[in-house]
Every structure is written in C-alpha cells, then in structure tokens.
Amino acid sequence: MRGLSExxxxxxxxxxxxxxxxxxxxxRQGVDLVPLTAGEPDFxxxxxxxxxxxxxxxxxxxxxxxxxxxxxxxxxxxxxxxxENGLAVAxxxxxxxxxxxxxxxxxxxxxLDPGDEVIVLAPYWVSYPEMxxxxxxxxxxxxxxxxxxxxxxxxxxxxxxTPRTKALVVNSPNNPTGAVxxxxxxxxxxxxxxxxxxxxxxxxxxxxxxxxxxxxxxxTLAPEHTITVNGAAKAFAMTGWRIGYACGPRGVIxxxxxxxxxxxxxPDTIAQWAALEALTNLEASQAFIQMARKAYQKRRDLxxxxxxxxxxxxxxxxxxxxxLLNTDAFAEDEIQAAxxxxxxxxxxVPGTDFAAYRHVRLSYATSEENLKKxxxxxxxxx
Ligand code: PLP
Numbered sequence: 200m201r202g203l204s205e206x207x208x209x210x211x212x213x214x215x216x217x218x219x220x221x222x223x224x225x226x227r228q229g230v231d232l233v234p235l236t237a238g239e240p241d242f243x244x245x246x247x248x249x250x251x252x253x254x255x256x257x258x259x260x261x262x263x264x265x266x267x268x269x270x271x272x273x274x275x276x277x278x279x280x281x282x283e284n285g286l287a288v289a290x291x292x293x294x295x296x297x298x299x300x301x302x303x304x305x306x307x308x309x310x311l312d313p314g315d316e317v318i319v320l321a322p323y324w325v326s327y328p329e330m331x332x333x334x335x336x337x338x339x340x341x342x343x344x345x346x347x348x349x350x351x352x353x354x355x356x357x358x359x360x361t362p363r364t365k366a367l368v369v370n371s372p373n374n375p376t377g378a379v380x381x382x383x384x385x386x387x388x389x390x391x392x393x394x395x396x397x398x399x400x401x402x403x404x405x406x407x408x409x410x411x412x413x414x415x416x417x418x419t420l421a422p423e424h425t426i427t428v429n430g431a432a433k434a435f436a437m438t439g440w441r442i443g444y445a446c447g448p449r450g451v452i453x454x455x456x457x458x459x460x461x462x463x464x465x466p467d468t469i470a471q472w473a474a475l476e477a478l479t480n481l482e483a484s485q486a487f488i489q490m491a492r493k494a495y496q497k498r499r500d501l502x503x504x505x506x507x508x509x510x511x512x513x514x515x516x517x518x519x520x521x522x523l524l525n526t527d528a529f530a531e532d533e534i535q536a537a538x539x540x541x542x543x544x545x546x547x548v549p550g551t552d553f554a555a556y557r558h559v560r561l562s563y564a565t566s567e568e569n570l571k572k573x574x575x576x577x578x579x580x581x
Contacts, residue, residue, distance in 0.1 A: 206333060206335075210329055210333060211325075211329055211552065213325055213326060213329075218236050218537075218546070218548050218549075219236045219237060219238070219548075221546075222234040222236050222546035225546070230544070231544060232541075232544050232546055233544060233545050233565075233569050233573040233576065234546045234569075235545060235546060235547050235561040235563070235569075235570075235573055236546045236548050236562060237562050237565065238374065238562060238564075239432065239433070239564060240433060240436040240438070240491060240520075240564050241564050241565050242436040242487075242491055242494075244435065244436050244473075245435060245436070245477070245484070245487040247476055247477075247480050247483040247484075248435060248437065248473045248477045248484075251473045251475065251476030251477075252469050252470065252472065252473040254472070255469045255472035256469055260468055260469065260472055261468060261469065262468060263464055263465060264466070264468045265465060266459040266460035266464060266465050267293070267294045267295065267452070267456035267459070267465075268293070268295025268296075268444070268465065268466065268471060269295070269472070269475070272444075272471050272472075272475045273290040273291075273293045273294075273295065274290045275475055275478045275479050276288075276290070276293040276295070276446065276478070277289055277290045277292070277293055277446075279478050280293070280446050283406075284403070284406075284416040284418070284427065285416060285419045286416055286418050286419060286422065286427060287422070288446045289449075291449060292446050292448070292449050292452055293444060293445070293446045293452065294444060294445050294446075294452050294455050294456055294459075295442065295443070295444050295465070295471060295474070296430075296442075296444060296445065296455070296459065296466060297441045297442075297443065297459075297466045297467075298432060298441045298442065298443040299402065299404045299428050299429065299432065299443035299444075300326060300443065301459070301463065301466075302428045302430070302444065302445040302455070303326065303327070303330055303400070303402070303428055304330050304333075305455040305459060306426055306428070306451070306455055307331055307333070307336060307366075308334045308458050309451055309455050309458060310334075310365055310366060310398060310451070311335055311365060311366075312335065313335040313336075314335070314336075314337060314363060315335070315336045315363055315365040315366075316336065316339045316361060316363045317331045317336050317338055317339065317364075317365060317366045317367070317400075318338075318339045318340075318341055318359050318360070318364060318366070318367040318368070319331070319338050319339070319368050320340075320341055320342075320343050320351045320356075320369065320370075321340045321341065321342050321343065321554035321555075322343070322349065322375055322376055322523065322550065322553040322554050322555035323340075323368070323370070323553060323554060324370060324373075324375070324402070324553070325552045325553055328340075337363075339359050339364075341355050341356050341359045342355070342554075343376070343378070345514050345523075348378055348514055348515075349373065349376035349378040349523075350380055350381065350384055351369075351380070351384060351388070353384060353387035353388055353391060356388060356391060360395050360397070364397045365397055365398060366397055366398040366399070366400050367391070367397060367398070367399055367400065368400045368402065369388055369399060369400065369402065369417065370401075370402040370403075370404075370405075371401075371403070371518070372405035372406070372408060372414075372516075372517070372518025372519040373405075373518070373519060374405065374521055375521045375523055375548075375550070375553045376514065376516065376523050377514075377515075377517060377518055377520075377522060377523070378516065378517065378518070379409055379411070379412040379414070379517040379518040380415075381412070382413070382415040385415050385417040386415075386417065388417060389417040389420040389421040389424070390420070390421075392421050392424040392425065393420075393421050396424070397424070398426060399417055399418070399421055399424055399425040399426070400426050400428065401417050401426070401427045402428045402429075403416060403427060403428065403429050404428065404429055404430050404433050404443075405433055405518055405519040405520075406429065406434070407434045407488045407492065408433065408434075408491075408492055408495060408518050408519055408520060409492075409517060409518040410492070410495070410496045410518060411517040412517050412518070418446075418447075422448075423448055424448075425447060426446070426447035426451060426452075427445060427446050427447065428443070428444075428445045429443065429444055429445065430442060430443035431474045431477055431478075433519075434477075434484075434488060435477045435487065435488075436487075437470075437473070437474070437477065440467070440470040440473060440474070441466060441467060441470060442467075442470050442471060442473075443466075495520050495563060495564065497567070498520075498565070498566075498567055498570055499520070499563050501563075501567055501571070502522055502563050502570050502574070503515060503522065505570070505571075505574035505577075506522070506524060506577075509574070509578055510528060510581075511524060511525065511529075511577075512524070512525040512528070513525060520562055520563050520564040521561065521562055521563070522560070522561045522563065523555055523558045523559075523560055523561075524547075524558060524559050524560075524561055525557060525558055526557050526559055527557055528581070529580065529581055532556065532557060533549040533550045533551055533556060533557055533559050534549050534551060536549065536559050537559050540559065540577070540580065542580075543576045545573045545576050545577060547560060547561050548560040548562075561573075
C-alpha cells in the first residue's frame with residue numbers, strides 16, 4: 200500500500216477540535232464533565248438569522264453561488280468594513296469563505312511559495328502554523344510574554360524579519376490569550392508591513408468581544424498590505440453555518456476566490472443569506488452582540504475571581520472568551536495539568552499546540568453554573 204504525502208504526514212490535526220470531541224464523547228457516555236474546551240459561543244444563533252435561512256429555503260435559494268460569495272453579501276461586507284472598521288473597500292475586494300478558516304487557508308495558498316516565512320505571535324491559534332506549512336511556508340515564532348499581557352513587542356517582530364518574510368499574522372482579540380492589542384502596537388506592526396513589504400494578516404474574528412479597550416483594524420494604515428479576516432461564527436453564534444469573510448488587495452482576493460472555485464466552489468448558499476441578515480439587520484444583531492458580550496464579561500469576572508481565590512495565576516484577558524491559566528501550582532507541565540483536571544471532571548485544552556507551555560486554555564463560553572462547578576472541582580483537586 201502506498202502512503203500519504205509528506206506534506207500531510209508532517210501535519211498535526213487540530214488539537215482543539217480533537218480535545219473538544221473527546222469531551223463531547225465523554226459527556227455522551229454519561230460522564231458528568233464540565234467542558235471548558237469550546238471555541239464557540241454557547242448561545243443559539245439569533246432568531247432573525249435563522250428566520251432568514253428559512254426564508255432563503257422557502258424561496259428556493261438553494262443553488263451554487265459565485266466562488267467569492269453572493270453579490271448582496273459582498274456589498275454588505277464592503278459596507279460593514281467601512282462602517283465598523285474604517286476600511287474603504289469595494290465589494291470586489293471582499294470574499295465570503297467557508298468559515299474564517301478557509302479564508303486563512305486560501306490566503307496562505309495564494310501567498311506562499313516554498314520556504315516563504317510567516318511570522319506568528321506565540322501563543323497562537325493552533326491552525327496558523329499548520330496552514331502555513333501545508334502551503335509550503337515556514338512559520339517563524341515570535342513570543343509574547345505573560346508579563347506584557349501577551350501583547351507583542353514590535354521590536355521583537357522587527358528582529359524576526361528576513362528577506363523571506365512574506366506575512367505576519369496578527370490576532371486581536373486573541374485566541375488563546377484574550378489579549379487586545381493597543382492601537383499603537385497594531386500601528387507599529389502595520390508600519391513594519393509597509394516598510395518591509397510583507398502582508399499583514401489581521402484575524403479579527405473576536406472583534407466584538409472586547410471588555411476593556413477598543414478594537415482597531417490595522418488595515419486602515421496599510422490597505423495595500425493587509426488582508427483582514429473575519430467571520431460570522433463568534434459574533435453571531437454561527438459556528439456551524441461556516442461563513443467567514445475577508446477583504447484585501449483585489450489581486451489577492453481574486454486568487455483566494457480562484458482557489459475556492461477549484462475546491463469548495465462557494466460557501467453554503469442558504470448560510471450566506473442568513474449571514475446577510477446578520478450583517479444588515481443592525482438593530483437585532485447589535486442587541487444580540489451586546490447581550491452576549493455582557494454575559495461573557497460577567498463569566499470572565501466570575502472565573503478570574505474564582506481562580507485568584509484558589510491562588511492560581513492567569514493574565515486578565517480583555518477580549519475573546521478564553522483564559523490562559525498558568526499550571527505551575529498543580530502540575531509539572533500543561534499536559535499533566537489537563538489530565539489532572541480531566542480526572543477532576545473539568546475538561547480544558549493543554550497549551551502545547553498553542554505554544555502556551557505550562558498553561559491550559561479555559562473557555563468561558565459556558566454558563567455561570569458550569570463555571571462555578573468547575574471552580575469547585577478545581578478547589579477539591581488543589
Ligand atoms: N481565527 C481564530 C483566532 C479562531 O479562534 C477561529 C475559530 O476558532 C477561527 C479563526 C475560524 O473560525 P471559523 O472557521 O469557525 O469562522
């Protein structure tokens with residue numbers, strides 16, 4: 200039997216997806232587990248969005264869509280980027296994708312030649328380095344430190360730049376650290392992109408989930424060098440609908456759409472009509488986002504207070520819905536920490552694949568009741 204490609208053999212499957220699947224399986228078997236693993240809102244998709252999908256179905260909007268997305272949604276995206284992010288883009292400079300993941304995947308396929316380097320800020324979202332490698336690129340890690348609140352130092356990024364640097368990935372608010380980068384840091388990174396002529400990949404999928412500070416889109420400073428990636432998943436509790444989107448220079452967006460045309464054809468048509476409702480029914484959508492943000496903030500505070508009362512260390516996250524917990528107090532490393540917590544019936548994600556060593560990631564996209572239960576179990580464990 201002939202084997203798999205070297206490219207695939209070198210790839211790691213997503214640790215977060217795997218650990219979440221394991222927690223769900225244990226739950227299914229009747230184990231009373233508190234899962235703090237999810238990278239998704241625990242709220243249901245808002246009703247106005249579901250209704251738009253039902254309407255699309257009833258109207259027979261069930262056929263192939265253009266590779267870059269239905270024109271109505273691309274127009275709405277151009278308007279959204281203008282209104283919320285200060286980015287002046289035409290509909291042709293936007294693309295709809297199968298989740299934010301496909302936007303990033305296509306982007307690296309479009310940009311990278313073998314050996315091209317992509318700077319990723321560690322701890323990072325697990326998929327960036329793997330997607331870069333799958334595209335033949337080389338991820339180059341630049342560390343961010345807990346003592347800096349996991350905010351990157353632009354000078355450290357500058358030192359990692361080489362003639363092969365093709366892109367820098369920035370994710371604020373950040374998964375897994377929850378850090379929200381100050382505007383001046385994002386401005387400095389955008390200036391580096393222009394000065395050294397590489398692409399800034401700005402993953403803004405958690406833009407609406409900020410509890411302190413404000414969101415800033417670095418593409419405003421470097422429009423020719425920035426691809427802004429986003430999606431409906433986190434803002435509108437639409438993870439399963441698989442709608443992501445991006446904007447950037449026309450040529451790059453066209454290449455991304457061409458890749459879609461030869462792979463997925465287009466994102467699900469019904470889901471695109473639902474996403475259009477999410478992006479254009481501003482009153483209903485903003486009410487949903489505000490409700491969710493308030494709930495996450497309350498949960499974050501509950502979790503941070505509980506962890507601190509247990510004498511555990513975690514950098515206070517200002518955005519997204521994750522806390523990186525330092526595990527030195529109860530384990531030798533993050534793998535042992537995750538195992539000990541699982542024995543105590545609390546599921547978390549070990550930081551290993553995020554390059555967040557001696558940390559585990561806790562998601563607070565779950566009920567206050569669950570968080571209290573988890574804290575109680577951690578107290579017993581300790
Ligand atoms: N970017 C970050 C930082 C994420 O955490 C995720 C999902 O967990 C994504 C992108 C992709 O999200 P989706 O493909 O569900 O839109």
